[in-house]
Amino acid sequence: MKIMKVSLLLLIILGLTFSVAIAKKHLPEERGKTLFNDQKAFGGKKACNDCHPNGKGLEKAADKKEFKTMGKTQKSLEEAVNFCIVNANKGKAIDVKSEQMKDMAAYIKSLKGKVKQKAAGY
Numbered sequence: 001m002k003i004m005k006v007s008l009l010l011l012i013i014l015g016l017t018f019s020v021a022i023a024k025k026h027l028p029e030e031r032g033k034t035l036f037n038d039q040k041a042f043g044g045k046k047a048c049n050d051c052h053p054n055g056k057g058l059e060k061a062a063d064k065k066e067f068k069t070m071g072k073t074q075k076s077l078e079e080a081v082n083f084c085i086v087n088a089n090k091g092k093a094i095d096v097k098s099e100q101m102k103d104m105a106a107y108i109k110s111l112k113g114k115v116k117q118k119a120a121g122y
């Protein structure tokens with residue numbers, strides 16, 4: 001009987017640990033998506049989504065080492081994001097180490113598989 005209780009308890013603990021891990025994993029990209037769709041984020045006038053609807057065109061950005069946006073070169077994803085914040089959204093650049101930047105990067109990274117998924121008919 002005792003072994004049953006112990007196993008049940010272990011199962012519950014295991015379940016909780018996994019749920020927390022999954023929730024944590026998904027939260028940053030969810031927050032990043034909210035920022036991406038927000039016209040007033042970064043003090044600008046446009047949302048990223050206005051020009052990149054549902055992240056369209058950014059599916060390969062997560063793996064790039066160099067970006068060429070509007071004739072200028074950026075050396076990292078964060079720099080490319082800030083470039084668009086300033087020049088496209090007309091907002092204020094954010095700290096590359098900030099939570100907002102991490103969330104935005106997480107959202108852009110989550111777009112990676114989207115092209116293949118569509119091609120495969122999902």
Ligand code: HEC
Pocket residue numbers: 036046047048049050051052057058060061064067068069070077080081084085088089104108
């Ligand atoms: C006014 C339109 C406009 C807005 C708003 C805009 N972008 Fe862009 N963005 C562009 C254009 C144009 C390019 C360069 C062409 C391309 O690669 O799609 C670009 C390129 C990028 C790239 C590099 C893509 C690559 O693979 O080289 C990233 C990353 C990016 N934008 C992120 C963002 C984010 C994040 C926001 C919101 C903060 C944003 N953009 C808002 C127009 C816009």
